[in-house]
Amino acid sequence: MTIHEPVRTAADQPPLAARASAVGGSPVRDILAVTARPEVINFAGGLPAPGLFDSEGVAAAFRAVLEEMPERALQYSTTEGEPALREALAGRIAARGLPTGADDLIVTSGSQQGLSLLATALVEPGDTVLVEDPCYLAALQVFAFAGARVVPVPCDDDGIDPAALDALVAAERPKLLYTVPTFQNPTGRTMPVERRAAVAEVAVRRGLWIVEDDPYGELRFEGERVPWIAAQEGAAERTVLLGSFSKVMAPGLRLGWLRAPGALLRACAVAKQAADLHTPTVNQLAAARYLAERDLDAHVARVATVYGERRDVLLAGLPDSLPEGSRWVRPSGGMFVWVRLPSGMDAGELLARAVSESVAYVPGAPFFAGVPDARAMRLCFVTQGPDELREGLRRLRSVFC
Known part of the structure; x- marks a missing residue:
């Protein structure tokens, strides 16, 4: 009598995570x-x-750091970022009206990573996140991956309606508000300073985090610069400010930064350690050299x-x-x-x-x-x-x- 072995088939692969x-x-x-x-x-x-x-200027900065300090430029770096670049960034931010030191910053792989780190550090599945309507697409992706419940805030041609924001915060108890107040993506609109002060007042009074994303603010064609929400009275300890070199230097460098109060900054540093250890050292050093030797402004x-x-x-x-x-x-x-x-x-x-x-x-x-x-x-x-x-x-x- 012949005994037949059962036909073995490959097991199904484990499924993707629901969020994916x-x-x-x-x-x-x-x-x-x-x-x-x-x-x-x-x-x-x-x-x-x-x-x-400025391809010549960027190339010169890379040549300089690779010729003068190759061992350092090609080595691991600290999670928070190269001190020279953080010092230069802090100086630029402070000169624009927001007192900032190097220890207030993390250098990120583009400001998009800063947004992902914040979602990791702040958002639990089911938490409510408020966004502008319409909103930057990749921010919606980040919050969706974090499992957030995303609620739009009514907006007009000047951006977020502060009264509507106040009512939503009272009703929804959100974790944070995400906004691009200057030359917003996708609308191009800019929130006036009075509106920014009103949004900051709601956040301070209601206990709300503001994530202020500013990738376009330096690309002004006309009019006067509007101070950050983070610079409004009482807002600095409630606001995370994101910035980027992508639109003003080169997006291929993948260099951004995150400014946040101490405890949240430390949580974002831990999240970054888990994500990629640190932003590429050579890119950071080249950017710092560029800022030292060229006139970025x-x-x-x-x-x-x-x-x-x-x-x-x-x-x-x-x-x-x-x-x-x-x-x-x-x-x-x-x-x-x-x-x-x-x-x-x-x-x-x-x-x-x-x-x-x-x-x-x-x-x-x-x-x-x-x-x-x-x-x-x-x-x-x-x-x-x-x-x-x-x-x-x-x-x-x-x-x-």
């Missing part, structure tokens, strides 16, 4: 992948203009001048490129113009037609934590030069008009 299955990818990244053809004029990305990078001023000219080209062409009844925000800086098409139009549905015309934008609906606005779309105006912008506007006209 529930959180989708970035619509912007998906659109950029689809529209990577060189003939496409892409208003979709938030990409700094590569032709304006002068470079940013040159970039902002060019970006302002490109904004003006885009705004001048929108009336003839969009259907009658469209509305948009005129930003005083940053990288984006936020458009609302007339009632009944759907920017998401029209994207495929736009791509067929070799032009792309980001539909606005994914930016909303609450009810999406199908009419909305975001246009980035900094990556292309004036002639490409005008041609892109001509192609948009063939889509919408």
